Amino acid sequence: MKAASARKVTGYVAAWLVIAACAVALYQRAASVPEPMEPDELSRTARQLASDALEAQRLAQQLGTGQLTAHFARAQHEQISQDLDDIRKALDRPPPTGAQARVERLAQAARRLDEVIKTVPSQMADAEAMARVSDDEGSIARDIQAGGGS
């Protein structure tokens, strides 16, 4: 009998804890004020952007040597482009204190990379064009890693 009532009390307590946690989470969301991005988050975003640039560079090299199929190349570039959208949205948040210039450089690098990536589908059968695209993407990756990035 005691065990049954203890289980019942435990059940009630657990249910109320879950309800309270949900209420707190909802309140925090409703009452959120603008907050700057954490420096760690900015570093992660920069690493992600550099990763996208390096991956795009590698894809361009592979396209130049005929290693990728047309649909694969198109779809993978589209996915990277969508990832860049997410990165740009993350960079739209208020920057960490003193990191305004770095955030702007990253946002600019994300835009440049997206522009380069969007030229790939129309010229992916051209090895020379792919070599140029690869150089551009490599240069963007180096910029991010050197200044805007890490």
Place this chain on the structure above:
Amino acid sequence: MKLWDVFLGIMSAIGGNVDIGQLVFTIQGGAKFGYLLMWVVVVATVGITIYAEMSGRVAVVLKKPAFVLVRERLGPRMGLALLVASTLVNVLTCTAEVGGIGVVMQLLFGGENRVVMVAGTLALLCAIGFMKFDSLDRMFGILGLGLVVYCVAAVAGSPDWSKLAAGFVPHLPDTTRMPGLDVYAYFVVALFSAILMPYEVDFYSSGAIEEKWTIKDLPSNFMNGVVGFSLGGILTVALIMVGAQAYFGSGIAPHLLGTAATPIAATLGHHALVIALVGMLFAIAGAAAETALTNAYTVTQFFGRPWGKDKKWREAPVFHGTWLGSIALGLVVSLGGAKPLDVVQYSVIFAVVVLPFNYYPIVRVANDRELMGEHVNKPLIRWAGWIFLALLTAAAIAAVPLMLVTHNGEG
């Protein structure tokens, strides 16, 4: 059971062994830590082999699948809590797999992502709806064998064999070249969970009853479990090798499904890329079918409703409605924009929290001489079962804090 059936069972166990969670965490793990996570594959593969064999043996001897044991051993309330948690984890996993189907189909055939996702999911629904259980299980498993190109690419990629061998002995990462200990611990837990996903054992034990295994089939159960999962483990090792050879120290964090396939193209050319993508498609689709069917098995077994893949719709409406609903929900969430690789990170981490509760009843019953008679666990297996349960419990406690601290392994 004929020799040919055993062979097909083993082949489909290899191809059906890998799902989207394993693809994600193996390639990412190799990219971040090189060969350092190899030992986790060995430990987790031994674990899944032991639990799968045990659950199959219990199902054959007692004619009771895993979730009937859960209700009997944990009681109705605790059992219900586990059912809800398992179902949510399976829906999350199914969502990731359905999203993955869309991505891989787009990589293979082009087209708009949502259109090909819907087309692929409809094909999956037709396959589950119209194919017999054993044909369905084998079709996905055997076509998933396309992933074997990862084994070829791993060897062709000139691995550093001494470093590879060293990876099978647990040691800490060199944090000057690799992420920190917290990220390492996160990947250990995530890879462990991705290999031991609870749906695999629930599906396996229900499958034993679906395929009407008898005591005579216990040697085949042993072969399927030990050989199939061990060879599947070799495939998982190959995935980490490919991730390490292609991405370790490159600055690329593989966070897209296609990124897992590009090293195949670089090493073996575009025909191998197509084979790898076909393998991925069927492995992922097979896992989507398994997670959806597992939800149907667990819900109907728990509530004592009629169940069985080969039963007609009017004979088992809850069963058929549940797998259909699981896939439909996964499709709706994926169409809403959920990214499969983000979803799978959560499903794998939440799965590890559920795992000890899922495996505990199986170990208890398989150790019970009164119930199992001569088929009770041998002393070595009994100890191994408890040791793995302790490991799973430790992983379950650590999983969510590690996920929060490391921002899903991003550091």
